[in-house]
Amino acid sequence: MSTNLSPLSIVALGCIAVAAAILVTYLVKKPLLDLRTKLALLFGLGVFPTLAAATSTVAGMQATTEREFCGSCHVMSAHYEDTNDLGSQSLAARHSRNPFFGSESCYVCHADYGMYGYALTKAGGLRHVYKYYLGGYRQMELDEALRSIHLIKPYENLNCRQCHTATLTDWRRVPEHESLKQELYENKVSCASAGCHGYAHPFSKPPEKKEKDQQKEKDKKKEKQP
Amino acid sequence: MTSWRRLFGHPVSKLIAAACVLALLGLAILAISVLFPGPLPVILGMSLGHAVGIGAFGLYVLAVVVDAASRRTRGSSAPPPR
Numbered sequence: 001m002s003t004n005l006s007p008l009s010i011v012a013l014g015c016i017a018v019a020a021a022i023l024v025t026y027l028v029k030k031p032l033l034d035l036r037t038k039l040a041l042l043f044g045l046g047v048f049p050t051l052a053a054a055t056s057t058v059a060g061m062q063a064t065t066e067r068e069f070c071g072s073c074h075v076m077s078a079h080y081e082d083t084n085d086l087g088s089q090s091l092a093a094r095h096s097r098n099p100f101f102g103s104e105s106c107y108v109c110h111a112d113y114g115m116y117g118y119a120l121t122k123a124g125g126l127r128h129v130y131k132y133y134l135g136g137y138r139q140m141e142l143d144e145a146l147r148s149i150h151l152i153k154p155y156e157n158l159n160c161r162q163c164h165t166a167t168l169t170d171w172r173r174v175p176e177h178e179s180l181k182q183e184l185y186e187n188k189v190s191c192a193s194a195g196c197h198g199y200a201h202p203f204s205k206p207p208e209k210k211e212k213d214q215q216k217e218k219d220k221k222k223e224k225q226p
Numbered sequence: 227m228t229s230w231r232r233l234f235g236h237p238v239s240k241l242i243a244a245a246c247v248l249a250l251l252g253l254a255i256l257a258i259s260v261l262f263p264g265p266l267p268v269i270l271g272m273s274l275g276h277a278v279g280i281g282a283f284g285l286y287v288l289a290v291v292v293d294a295a296s297r298r299t300r301g302s303s304a305p306p307p308r
Contacts, residue, residue, distance in 0.1 A: 016257050027243060042286075
């Protein structure tokens with residue numbers, strides 16, 4: 001059971017309780033179906049359930065953005081534990097310690113942005129649920145999951161730039177940012193790569209991939225240097 | 227008995243009782259989704275919970291319509307059903 005209920009969840013539960021009380025009273029007492037009873041039933045079957053449905057939907061959507069929610073599937077447990085580890089210096093763990101969005105760091109970093117971003121992110125979440133319950137992820141061992149589950153498309157640098165704007169002088173002052181600016185905009189080089197800010201979830205990368213990526217980044221930087 | 231009667235000829239009280247039971251089921255699903263916000267409860271709450279609730283409200287509206295129609299044929303002096 002969720003230990004800290006949001007105000008919306010409390011409103012939803014309140015509406016559910018009032019509606020249920022009206023309905024149970026009707027079922028037990030079976031009063032005459034006069035105007036008063038019909039009005040009471042309109043509240044018990046229409047008004048309060050509608051309020052409960054609306055508030056529980058918003059509360060549910062809010063719950064899906066929590067880090068705990070993402071970590072509730074066992075294939076994400078390594079990622080979740082890493083973000084909870086105060087000693088971890090991975091990009092994901094450092095971002096999860098941010099007091100402003102740390103409790104929702106998975107969502108904030110992995111959400112699609114733009115006009116249909118929210119809907120697209122939620123649709124992507126439904127695909128995850130489908131893959132977990134019907135696509136074999138549920139039966140997968142954690143080691144196998146780390147090896148075989150990957151992002152469906154390369155991570156967008158645009159997501160980093162939602163907070164770390166590339167227009168500030170401080171950002172431009174870094175020589176690598178300036179020299180790789182075009183590649184960063186075109187997503188050819190990732191901010192979260194071995195030679196730059198490091199992987200967000202380094203434990204999920206096999207050593208050979210780490211070495212290969214590091215070499216690739218070095219080569220790119222050498223190419224760019226005059 | 228015509229198909230219309232077969233479909234809508236249930237006593238009003240039975241329709242409303244069915245609506246109440248359905249609504250209680252829908253409310254229980256919503257309550258579970260709020261108290262245990264895991265992937266499945268949240269999805270079930272937003273789909274099955276809403277569908278059951280809409281079905282219950284539909285039954286209630288049907289009961290009110292059937293009640294109004296039967297009163298018109300019986301005359302307004304007839305007592306309301308239990």
